[in-house]
């Protein structure tokens with residue numbers, strides 16, 4: 001698969017590395033420092049490109065930018081044409097010390113959906129920190145939320161290839177429960193507990 005990573009920070013680099021190890025083609029984009037990005041890409045055998053070029057022939061896009069840069073990154077991507085987009089964002093303040101107060105019913109996911117109108121959007125890779133997903137004492141569960149069954153299945157496959165357990169939901173209300181500051185955000189659940197927890201969202 002061809003995967004574009006928009007925002008190659010802690011999340012973007014973690015999953016870019018895993019997917020390169022699984023044999024996928026990965027392109028990193030959206031940076032303040034092109035040389036730094038190129039160095040990170042060469043470490044894992046990835047390419048770099050502008051956000052627009054990275055997504056143009058991608059099968060899947062990982063959108064992993066800080067909350068305050070959602071609109072800017074989306075503008076740099078430009079129009080999408082039915083690509084599967086994984087939204088990993090959480091609504092933290094720029095210094096990451098607290099959660100941004102959103103309007104009733106609004107989530108980071110709804111903001112990304114508005115900013116990326118052509119995307120087949122899937123909320124995933126958001127509910128656990130990159131340190132948590134490497135914890136050998138946990139069976140890390142990633143919630144994969146979308147009303148698009150085919151896109152969910154593609155993303156669950158990538159979650160599994162990254163060594164994690166995918167727990168799917170087609171219920172959009174699961175987004176608020178699993179994004180920060182929802183009750184399932186960073187919750188150390190196994191797959192059975194995670195499925196049970198979703199039924200009460």
Ligand SMILES: NC(=O)c1ccc[n+]([C@@H]2O[C@H](COP(=O)([O-])OP(=O)(O)OC[C@H]3O[C@@H](n4cnc5c(N)ncnc54)[C@H](OP(=O)(O)O)[C@@H]3O)[C@@H](O)[C@H]2O)c1
Nearest residue numbers: 007008009010011030031032064065067088089090129130
């Ligand atoms: N960290 C976690 O454990 C974790 C887990 C789950 C979800 N999330 C969410 O996933 C998203 C990404 O988190 P992250 O921790 O990977 O973020 P991060 O480490 O700060 O990485 C974001 C990347 O965005 C790029 N970027 C481009 N323009 C930027 C600008 N003007 N200012 C800042 N960054 C800019 C940066 O690339 P360059 O460095 O190349 O400039 C940076 O590496 C966030 O919404 C976060 O809440 C984080």
